Amino acid sequence: MNARALELKAVSKSFGNTPIIRGVDLAIPQGERHALIGPNGAGKSTLFNLISGRYPLSAGEILLNGESITGLKPFEINRKGLSRSFQITNIFQRMSVFENLRCAVLWPLGYKYSFWHQLKGLKDAIRNAEEVMESIGLKGRRDTPAGVLSYAEQRALEIGITIAGGAEVILLDEPTAGMSRTETADAVELIRKVSQGKTLVMVEHDMGVVFDLADRISVLVYGEVIASDKPENIRGNKAVQEAYLGTEAEAH
Amino acid sequence: MAGVPSKLRYRPFNLGRWLIWGLTALVMVVLPQIFTQGYAITLMSQMGIMIVFALSYNMLLGQGGMLSFGHAVYSGLGAYVAVHTLNLAGSGQIWMPVSLLPLVGGLGGAFFGVLFGYVTTKRSGTTFAMITLGIAVLVDTCATMFRNFFGGEGGISTDRVIGKPFLGITYGPGVQVYYLIAVWCLASMALMYAWSHTPLGRIANAVRDNPERAEFIGYDTQRVRWFTLIISAFFAGIAGGLSTINFEIVTPDVVSLASSGGVLLATFIGGIGFFFGPILGAVVFSFFAVALSGYTNAWQFYLGLFFVLMVLYAPGGIASLIMMQLQLIARKRFKRIAPHYLAAGASGLLLLAALILTVEMTYKLSENSANGTVMNLFGINFDAARALPWAVAVGLWIVGGILFNLARKRVARVWGEIQTELLEARA
Numbered sequence: 001m002n003a004r005a006l007e008l009k010a011v012s013k014s015f016g017n018t019p020i021i022r023g024v025d026l027a028i029p030q031g032e033r034h035a036l037i038g039p040n041g042a043g044k045s046t047l048f049n050l051i052s053g054r055y056p057l058s059a060g061e062i063l064l065n066g067e068s069i070t071g072l073k074p075f076e077i078n079r080k081g082l083s084r085s086f087q088i089t090n091i092f093q094r095m096s097v098f099e100n101l102r103c104a105v106l107w108p109l110g111y112k113y114s115f116w117h118q119l120k121g122l123k124d125a126i127r128n129a130e131e132v133m134e135s136i137g138l139k140g141r142r143d144t145p146a147g148v149l150s151y152a153e154q155r156a157l158e159i160g161i162t163i164a165g166g167a168e169v170i171l172l173d174e175p176t177a178g179m180s181r182t183e184t185a186d187a188v189e190l191i192r193k194v195s196q197g198k199t200l201v202m203v204e205h206d207m208g209v210v211f212d213l214a215d216r217i218s219v220l221v222y223g224e225v226i227a228s229d230k231p232e233n234i235r236g237n238k239a240v241q242e243a244y245l246g247t248e249a250e251a252h
Numbered sequence: 253m254a255g256v257p258s259k260l261r262y263r264p265f266n267l268g269r270w271l272i273w274g275l276t277a278l279v280m281v282v283l284p285q286i287f288t289q290g291y292a293i294t295l296m297s298q299m300g301i302m303i304v305f306a307l308s309y310n311m312l313l314g315q316g317g318m319l320s321f322g323h324a325v326y327s328g329l330g331a332y333v334a335v336h337t338l339n340l341a342g343s344g345q346i347w348m349p350v351s352l353l354p355l356v357g358g359l360g361g362a363f364f365g366v367l368f369g370y371v372t373t374k375r376s377g378t379t380f381a382m383i384t385l386g387i388a389v390l391v392d393t394c395a396t397m398f399r400n401f402f403g404g405e406g407g408i409s410t411d412r413v414i415g416k417p418f419l420g421i422t423y424g425p426g427v428q429v430y431y432l433i434a435v436w437c438l439a440s441m442a443l444m445y446a447w448s449h450t451p452l453g454r455i456a457n458a459v460r461d462n463p464e465r466a467e468f469i470g471y472d473t474q475r476v477r478w479f480t481l482i483i484s485a486f487f488a489g490i491a492g493g494l495s496t497i498n499f500e501i502v503t504p505d506v507v508s509l510a511s512s513g514g515v516l517l518a519t520f521i522g523g524i525g526f527f528f529g530p531i532l533g534a535v536v537f538s539f540f541a542v543a544l545s546g547y548t549n550a551w552q553f554y555l556g557l558f559f560v561l562m563v564l565y566a567p568g569g570i571a572s573l574i575m576m577q578l579q580l581i582a583r584k585r586f587k588r589i590a591p592h593y594l595a596a597g598a599s600g601l602l603l604l605a606a607l608i609l610t611v612e613m614t615y616k617l618s619e620n621s622a623n624g625t626v627m628n629l630f631g632i633n634f635d636a637a638r639a640l641p642w643a644v645a646v647g648l649w650i651v652g653g654i655l656f657n658l659a660r661k662r663v664a665r666v667w668g669e670i671q672t673e674l675l676e677a678r679a
Contacts, residue, residue, distance in 0.1 A: 052468065073467070073472070074467040074468050075467045075468070075470050075471055075472050075473075078467070078468055078469065078470045079470050083468065083469075084468060086465075090462065090464065090465045090468075091462070091465065092457075092458050092461045092462050092465060093461060093462070094457075094461050095457065095458070095461065099454070102454070103454060103455060103458045103466075103469060104469045106451045106454075106455065106469075107469060107470030107471060108470065111451040112451070113451070113452045113455070113475060113476065113479050114450060114451045114452060115447055115450045115451070115452040115453065115479070115483060116450070117450055117451055118446065118449050118450060119449050119450065119451065119454060120449065122451075161465070161469065164469075165469060165470065
């Protein structure tokens, strides 16, 4: 459990002259479920976009399994075993549930840009896609276009696409945002199941979900990590309560 | 236990698909036996070439979401590569059977796809469209500058009858060329259909729908677009090679913006959302370009108008119109709307007659007044300078307009009723 799956060293990001992320240091060991919390505008999603290569860093370094991924493009980072979901559902709307998942397994299975294989002959891709479909509970919606699924189903598919390729490090950006209580409970179970044996980093606003799932929690305020610890310690942390939990707890 | 399969595989025989492909092949074989006139053979040959060209274009537009204004660059340059190869073969400098010349055109197209595509596919969307336009203008200009390769305004002519006849095939008669085109057309259709079911084909759809997500499942979207374009350029080049054999001349027209616009028109009219759409579009386009152009100089006017109407009222093209009717037939509702279609069609014909009369009379008066103003339309002789034919045109516009508007509203109403019924039946 000592090997680091993901490590951020003095990561900074500015948009124009506005610093959004100010020197974040973070080390997440393999197999850990790590939650990133913080008030709105703290830079949680920006940090995800930096890790996944969506935005370039202004300064600092990011290591994936000890290897620098700084400056790599999203698809290069993905091929190295890091996969992410999005806060706003980001799926292939016009494709069926099954096609969404089959697309997500093609590269990791080595089919790459093949134009000499027929999709219906790729048994392993079909099997993998169907396994993921089963695990996210969308088997009954196999041939439904993703765009007409319910919101919760789309969120489940979003997670399905993220995990389908078998990535070892998974970033989930607010996986339960906008869900009802029962939908959230289902989503938590789903996340617990699919992140088994993998490294999970998630941004989440629902404190129930965070304290339920996370092995460790990092608190991001104004682009800085002010605490990174076990859930029980975070709960008792004075600085966190002042900066974040206190106000948030009253609001709920 | 040799010969015993380790597991049983259930492979249902896809009857529908084999039937469609078989029928298509049969139609292609039988057509020239029914329509034996040289004129019909010419038309069908051009349709075959256009089908390959339009399908290759739809790999970009329909499958990959890339709106190109310069696709004729690839078919045209493929045609030039083919014509030079054929001339070399004709003079005995190289060995090359005419039957395989389209492949040379295809490789030529693919080569330029690798070259230009690398630049154009760096971006998507509007930027891609702009760059393709730039490349098209560039190549079009080169065509007038480099006379050795492009042959100047007159182009480069060739002779397809070379070498000894093989099994009696010389490619002298047009019908032999037709069958060569038919074979290449069928093979290209099958290959392009197969391509749409490969990993690259499916990921091209993914990049079209959501390029960002495609990047986060491991795909370099730039590569996906580039590879798709190269394959598309290959098939465009095959169409170019076929046209070299068919016309025995290649002029700079083949790389012109008009040619690039033509394939865009044909593909869109047919429908970019279904594989068979561009095939229909190519047939309609060739009909306009070959058949109609024999009757009127204003054929491009009609084609342009048809295109505009399609974009406005049937953006899914002819293919989607057909699929909508098939849906009604499958749900047993077509009979109810059919009479209204007939009424709309009949009143639409009145409007069409009004349009043709107006356009042709205007054309006669402005263009050929030196030859007199008497003209013939639908087998009737009349004088375009007299008031009566104009009064008839105005009458047709008014009556046709009123009737068509009534019929159109009725079609829309019945259509809406049926859709509501079907929705309720599903719920």
